[in-house]
Amino acid sequence: MSSLFGMCLLLLSSLAWSSSVLVMGDSLSAAYGIPKDRGWVALLEQRLDENNLKYQVVNASISGETTHGGITRLPAVLDQYKPDIVVLELGANDGLRGAPLPVIEKNLNRLISQARAAGAQVLLLEMRLPPNYGQRYSDGFSAIFTRVAEQQDVPMVPFFLASVVLQPELMQADGLHPNVQAQPALLDQVWPFLDRLLQPLSQGG
Template sequence: MHLSIERFNLKSQLRAIVYGSTTISGCFNLLQFGQRLKTIYLVITLSIAAILFTTAAHGANNTIVVLGDSISAAYGVPTEKGWVSLFENRLKQENKSYNVINASISGETTDGGVKRLPEIIRRHNPSILLIELGGNDGLRGFPLNIIKANLQTLIDQAKENNITPVLIAMRIPPNYGRRYTSGFFDIFTTVAEENNVSLVPFLLEDIALKPGLMQSDGIHPTESAQPILLDHIWETLTPLL
């Protein structure tokens, strides 16, 4: 609709420029005609720029990027059965026209996410960024202050590009010690509150302690758990859509 209107306006403007005035003798003055050609060129250039800007803005408002690790990369289950694919399907069912980009990699850390995010933003220009990182950092015993700093950087990168970040909280097994495990989980709440961003509570809530919903490694959810993961995320994300 917008494009057809712009074409109509452009055609009207061109007619006015070319046929709108003549010399007293009824013939175009050569100098005036040259000036009109310059004006025509300017009108066309500005119109094309306006169309491209509108298209880019439209795309930016309809892309969601999931930046995660193996949990979001559907480790151990068919990709089409993973929660991100289910998320894309639900958006379609709800008539929400969003394009979902899954930028998740198994084994990814917050540091890896920080390094990859600028290029992801450049390529996809999303409006919403789901950050599902930190689990591998915790499993590897990375310093808590480093994990927090990296999550902060991811949020800063998003906001600097007018992207709405959403943080997804994770937990690690208790065998890492109460001090470390509690401190790890608290990072997500602290970072979310300090930056006033939406937080998805522990993603594996009601899943992690149920054998039928976890794979044999005790870390990754099964295919049956994927709809539950989606429900956890959907509840937090819906107000932003």
């Protein structure tokens, strides 16, 4: 009897988490330099629960990740979790390393195609570079995200760090990574765009 009860609990649990959101990102989403449970992705899980949206949040972000690394890892993660939505937060490390812009663009397109082939919707997060990388490269880099979003017809969150990057009190000492206090603002930057994807799914539409 206890064995049957346990099986029922497992079944109910799997049904409760029948939908999932996958975050594929780099250190900005991997909670670099801060406790994991204080990062914006962990806060996303809390907000979903508060809004009675039954989604499992899978954080597949790794510090230092590039678009090429994402292409390598994403298929296995998609196969394992079968997410309904993929939040794509990659490209910053490519830019910081001076990768060729056409390569970054090609990789982002491929990542979106991988996710869509697995039946997931995609939310793209726009990244930008510090001005010291030169205006031509920096402008070309940020333009990639708008162009990819338009060509692929996917929603894009405007510059992910817009609300925190110019506030030193919200950044870690390296000037690149938001601190604990900045994480709610990062979630607020993503939430309106993600919520538009979540609501039709939660309503069965």
